Amino acid sequence: MHSFESLGLRHDGHTLWVLDQTQLPDTEIWLDGSEPEAMIALIRRLAVRGAPLIGVAAAASLATFAHRGASAAEYAAACAALRAARPTAVNLMWAMDRMMGAADPVAEAQAIFEEDVRLCEGMAQHGAALIQDGEGILTHCNTGGLATAGIGTALGVIRRAHEQGKRIHVYADETRPLLQGGRLTAWELRKLGIPSTLITDSMAALLLRDGKVQRVLVGSDRVAANGDFANKVGTYGVAVQAKHHGVPFHPVAPFSTVDLACPTGAAIPIELRDPAEVRGYGRWRWAPEDMPTWNPSFDVTPADLVTSLVLDRGVFSAEALRAGVLAQVCGS
Structure with missing residues (x-):
């Protein structure tokens, strides 16, 4: 087996x-x-x-399964089951489709891992160029090394700007309900x-109003062909607030997150999660146990609220997105 080593992933040659x-x-x-x-349960x-x-x-789990002697039928069934584990994040489907057609699952999984590391570097390079010295930056959810095989998407951009010596301050949304x-x-x-400073989601508008934030960077779980994108629930609200206050707003994603089969955000499936997540977290509960809740894991932000989309392949303005640039740069 090849090695898989990142902030959130390790392989010791067998496990x-x-x-x-x-x-x-x-x-x-x-x-x-x-x-x-x-892996599906995780x-x-x-x-x-x-x-x-x-x-x-x-992909790494499937490669390990194959390396341990899974039959072709077992491999195909596992690939299909993994592909369906979560409905919104298109990278999962993209990776499983590659693994299903791979002659060498171990080599293909390693290629997917190494490609994600490179994509993170591309996003960081393009996105960091947008950030100016002294900026306050607002982000939502987690988009760093814990979310990728490399340095991250939006947080990777922030990290690279910091490494370049730019004096920045990050305001991190708490990101409810799972924080x-x-x-x-x-x-x-x-x-x-x-x-950095941690805030609750409801505090972001005040920071934007008071001029403490000059840029918003977020990740994405799926980008539609027109530039609409799904991200952790709460992102849409941040985008509306940024637009109102005239603050640049940038989703950051690898090309593998672009789904050209989705013409607009309306076609992106949104995962609904356990209602109990809204009533509390872990052993703590702050709402009545039988209180009805609504718990979409993601929301969709329309491209009209985007200043520019940062991909590993470049930075694309809202005008370019409306002109169909994603089909050109991600169609191959």
Whole structure:
């Protein structure tokens, strides 16, 4: 077996280990994701999350399964089951389609892993050029090394700008209901030594109003052909607030997140999750146990609210998105 080594993924030559993101920030526990059935469970309960990492981790699990002697029928069934593990993040489907057609599953999984690392570098290079010295940057959910095989998407851009010596300050949305911003992004920002402040989602508008934020960077789980995109629920609200206050708003994603089969955001399937997630987190519950809830995991932001989309292949303005540029740059 080849090696898979990232912030949230490891392989010791026999076993695929994934960092249980539900236990962060205080506890780092590594779980066995070698068997596809185990990986599906980890993906569904968000122990493994982030659109690019889901695809990479699923490919690595499938490769390990093949390396251990799975039959062709077992491999195909596992590939199909992994592909259906989460409906919104298109990277998972993209990776499984590649794995299904691969003559050498181990080599293909390694290629997917290494490609994601390169894509992160491309996004970081293009996106960091947008950031000016002294800017306050608002982000939502987690888009760093925990969400990818490389340095991240939106948080990778921020990291590269920081490494370039730009004096930036990051405001991280807590990201309810599962607090990926508070548990994961804050953890990464502290590890990277990037000046940052954690806020609840409802505080973002005040920061924008008061001029403390000059740019918004977010990730994406699926980008439609017209530039509409799905991301962690709450992103749409941030985009509306940024537009109102005249603050540039940029989704950041690899080309593998672009789904040209989705003409607009209306065609993106939105995952509905367990209502209990809204009533509390872990052992803490703050709402009546039988209180009805609505819990979409993602929302869709229309391209009209986007200043520019940062891809590994370049930065594309809202006008370019309306002109159909994604079909040109991601069609091959």
